[in-house]
Amino acid sequence: MNAIVVIPTYNERQNIQALIAGIQKAVPELHIMVVDDNSPDGTGQAVLDLAASQQGKISLLSRPSKDGLAQAYSAGFKEALRRGYDLILQMDADLSHDPVYLQEFLQQIRSFDLLLGSRYMRGVNVVNWDFKRLILSKMASVYVRWVTRMPFSDLTGGFKCWKKETLEKINLDQIFSNGYLFQIEMTWKAYRKGSRIGEIPIIFYEREIGRSKINSKIIIEAIWGVLTLPFRS
Numbered sequence: 001m002n003a004i005v006v007i008p009t010y011n012e013r014q015n016i017q018a019l020i021a022g023i024q025k026a027v028p029e030l031h032i033m034v035v036d037d038n039s040p041d042g043t044g045q046a047v048l049d050l051a052a053s054q055q056g057k058i059s060l061l062s063r064p065s066k067d068g069l070a071q072a073y074s075a076g077f078k079e080a081l082r083r084g085y086d087l088i089l090q091m092d093a094d095l096s097h098d099p100v101y102l103q104e105f106l107q108q109i110r111s112f113d114l115l116l117g118s119r120y121m122r123g124v125n126v127v128n129w130d131f132k133r134l135i136l137s138k139m140a141s142v143y144v145r146w147v148t149r150m151p152f153s154d155l156t157g158g159f160k161c162w163k164k165e166t167l168e169k170i171n172l173d174q175i176f177s178n179g180y181l182f183q184i185e186m187t188w189k190a191y192r193k194g195s196r197i198g199e200i201p202i203i204f205y206e207r208e209i210g211r212s213k214i215n216s217k218i219i220i221e222a223i224w225g226v227l228t229l230p231f232r233s
Contacts, residue, residue: 003087003106004031004080008072012093013043020050020058022099030102031085032058034093035076037066070182074172081167088162096205097159104200105161113166113195116152116187117159117202128206144184147226150191152199158183159202162190169193176232181225188229 005023009016016034023032036044044062051058061079063072073090080088089105091097101117109115119125120141126134137156144155158180170189177185191197 001029001087001106002085003089004033004083004085005089005091005102006073006076006080007032007034007091007093008069008076009034009036009039009043009047009093010066011039011041011043013039013041013046015093015095016043016046017050019093019095019099020047022095023102024057026099027102027106030089030106031056033061033076033080034059035061035063035072037063037072068178068182069180070175070177070185073182073186074175077162077167078172081164086164088164088167090158090160090162092158098203098205101159101200101202108198108200109161109163111196112198113163114187114190114197115161116154116197116199117157118152118154118199119157119202119204120153121199121201125201125203126206127203143223144226148184148188148191148229150188152187152197154199155184155187156180157202157204160187166190166193166195169195177225184226185229188232 007019020032023030034047036047038044044060047058047060051060061076063075077088087106087109089102097117105115105117120138124134124138140156141154145151148155170186175182175185187197
């Protein structure tokens with residue numbers, strides 16, 4: 001299997017070792033690329049320590065500074081394409097995405113060009129969110145569907161699997177988003193190009209260690225950015 005999972009990190013030292021162990025247990029042959037934005041907590045070094053005994057299965061892509069989720073993912077995707085991987089997965093580093101779903105992603109992607117992990121495909125599958133955050137997330141998905149007319153149940157999630165050819169059709173140098181709007185923009189670009197997009201149900205877990213990277217600036221960017229998507233190629 002020629003597949004890799006791309007994981008952006010910033011101050012995730014306390015989570016990254018458990019995540020990598022979970023990935024290797026779920027799909028031992030899957031390669032792992034951590035894209036670290038010079039985390040001051042030593043996340044990058046923790047990855048290098050794990051990679052030392054893994055014979056190329058784990059790699060670290062170090063970036064000089066914290067420059068936003070979109071830039072981190074774009075750098076990781078470009079590197080994965082340069083290395084010739086046929087399937088590129090993406091997931092969060094904070095253990096909110098369970099590696100147990102990786103095997104299903106790799107099986108189901110055969111019928112699609114892009115596969116989304118959905119928290120809302122079968123009801124609401126979120127663990128340890130308060131009611132306010134749950135309502136905001138659900139409303140965000142409804143808002144994005146209403147503006148873009150994309151018929152998918154969860155358009156704001158970050159657990160996905162791409163075929164190489166689908167990512168190659170997207171000009172990563174023309175991505176305009178910076179934060180979590182990136183997740184929506186990428187799916188939108190694939191949708192506009194006629195890609196076959198599917199969903200699988202997942203359970204999402206709120207992080208237990210560390211702090212969320214979401215802030216008001218990211219939320220405002222997402223609200224206004226979604227409105228401009230229909231006017232972008």
